[in-house]
Amino acid sequence: MDGLTDCYAREILTSIGGYDLCVTEFLRVTDTLFPKRVFYRRFPELKTSNSTISKTKSGTPVFLQLLGSDPYVLADNATKAVQLGAKGIDLNFGCPAKTVNRRKGGASLLKYPERIHEIVTSVRQAVPLDTPVTAKMRLGYDDQLLALDNALAIEAGGVDWLTIHARTKKEAYHPPAHWDSLLPISERLSIPVIANGDIWSVADYYRCCQQSGCDSVMLGRGAMVTPDLALQIKSALLEKENIPLSWDAVCGLLNTLYALMLHNSELNNRYIAPRLKLWTKWLMPNYYQAETLFTKLKKINDPHQAIKLIQRSKAK
Numbered sequence: 001m002d003g004l005t006d007c008y009a010r011e012i013l014t015s016i017g018g019y020d021l022c023v024t025e026f027l028r029v030t031d032t033l034f035p036k037r038v039f040y041r042r043f044p045e046l047k048t049s050n051s052t053i054s055k056t057k058s059g060t061p062v063f064l065q066l067l068g069s070d071p072y073v074l075a076d077n078a079t080k081a082v083q084l085g086a087k088g089i090d091l092n093f094g095c096p097a098k099t100v101n102r103r104k105g106g107a108s109l110l111k112y113p114e115r116i117h118e119i120v121t122s123v124r125q126a127v128p129l130d131t132p133v134t135a136k137m138r139l140g141y142d143d144q145l146l147a148l149d150n151a152l153a154i155e156a157g158g159v160d161w162l163t164i165h166a167r168t169k170k171e172a173y174h175p176p177a178h179w180d181s182l183l184p185i186s187e188r189l190s191i192p193v194i195a196n197g198d199i200w201s202v203a204d205y206y207r208c209c210q211q212s213g214c215d216s217v218m219l220g221r222g223a224m225v226t227p228d229l230a231l232q233i234k235s236a237l238l239e240k241e242n243i244p245l246s247w248d249a250v251c252g253l254l255n256t257l258y259a260l261m262l263h264n265s266e267l268n269n270r271y272i273a274p275r276l277k278l279w280t281k282w283l284m285p286n287y288y289q290a291e292t293l294f295t296k297l298k299k300i301n302d303p304h305q306a307i308k309l310i311q312r313s314k315a316k
C-alpha cells in the first residue's frame, strides 16, 4: 500500500508470520525505462545477495507492483526489474488516485478490457516464464458491469493469479466490500482468484472465503490495524492456538521500525517520526493505548523523542 507498506513495514509484518507473499507499493511507469536506483528505492529487497534477493529478512517473497498504461514501457520496466532480481511482477489495475487515473493508469483502465489484455500480454511475453506475473483489479470503475470481462482479459493475458479488491473505483474504500461479487469470477476463471477488501479479523476471512469462493486473501489495511492478522488467520487454519499481540509487543514492533529506519544511512531522519505516527494512528481501532500515544506523538518531529514516548507507553 502506497505510503504504508514500505520495505520496513514489509519486514516487520512478515517477521510476525502468516504471509506467503507481499507486494511492493506501486511503481508508476509513464514513458521511460527507469534507472536501477528507482527500482532500488521502491524495492530495497533487491539490494541483497542472491539467496535473499526479492525477499524480506524472514524469507517472504516480494513482488514488484507496476502501474501504468503503456504495454511496451511496462514490459521493458518489468524485464529490467526481473534482471535486477525481482521474483515476480504484479500489475495494478485498481488504483483510484486522481493523478494516476487522469493518465489512464490504475482503475481507469477497467473501462477498457482490451487495453488491459494488451498490457498483461505484453508484460507476460517480456518476462521469463518461470517468473510469475500477477494482477490486481477492482470490480469496475463506476459499476461492476465489466468485472468478468476484465478478469477474463487478465486471465487470457497469461497471469498466474488475479487479486480482486471487491469494490468499484467509485466506491473508493467505503464498506462493505462485495465479496459475493467475486463468486461468479472465481467460479469462471481457471487461475486462482485472491479476494481482497475489508478483511479485518479471522471471522471476516472465513466469511469472505465462503462468499467469494476464493481460498486465499490479500490483506490491506487490516494488516496495519492488526499486525498479526495474517498469523491469526494461519493459526486458525492450522487449528493452532495463537495469542494476539499485546500492546507491549506492538510497541516492540514500533521500536523495530524506528531501529530499521535509523539504521539506514540513506534515509532522511525527517521520515522517521511521521512513519511512527502514521502506524500508531492505524493501530487505534485495535489498541486503546494507541490513541493516547498518538495524541502525544502528533506534535513530535524528532525521532528520538518519538521513540522515547513509545518506550514510555510500553512501560506503563
Ligand SMILES: Cc1cc2nc3c(=O)[nH]c(=O)nc-3n(C[C@H](O)[C@H](O)[C@H](O)COP(=O)(O)O)c2cc1C
Residues within 6 Å of the ligand: 001, 002, 003, 004, 024, 025, 026, 065, 092, 094, 136, 165, 173, 196, 197, 198, 199, 218, 219, 220, 221, 222
Ligand atoms: C493508503 C493506501 C495505499 C494503497 N496503495 C496501494 C498500492 O500501492 N497498490 C495496490 O495494489 N493497492 C493499494 N491500496 C489498496 C489496498 O491494497 C487494498 O486493495 C484496499 O485497501 C482494500 O483492502 P483492505 O480493505 O483490506 O484495505 C492502497 C490502499 C490504501 C488505503
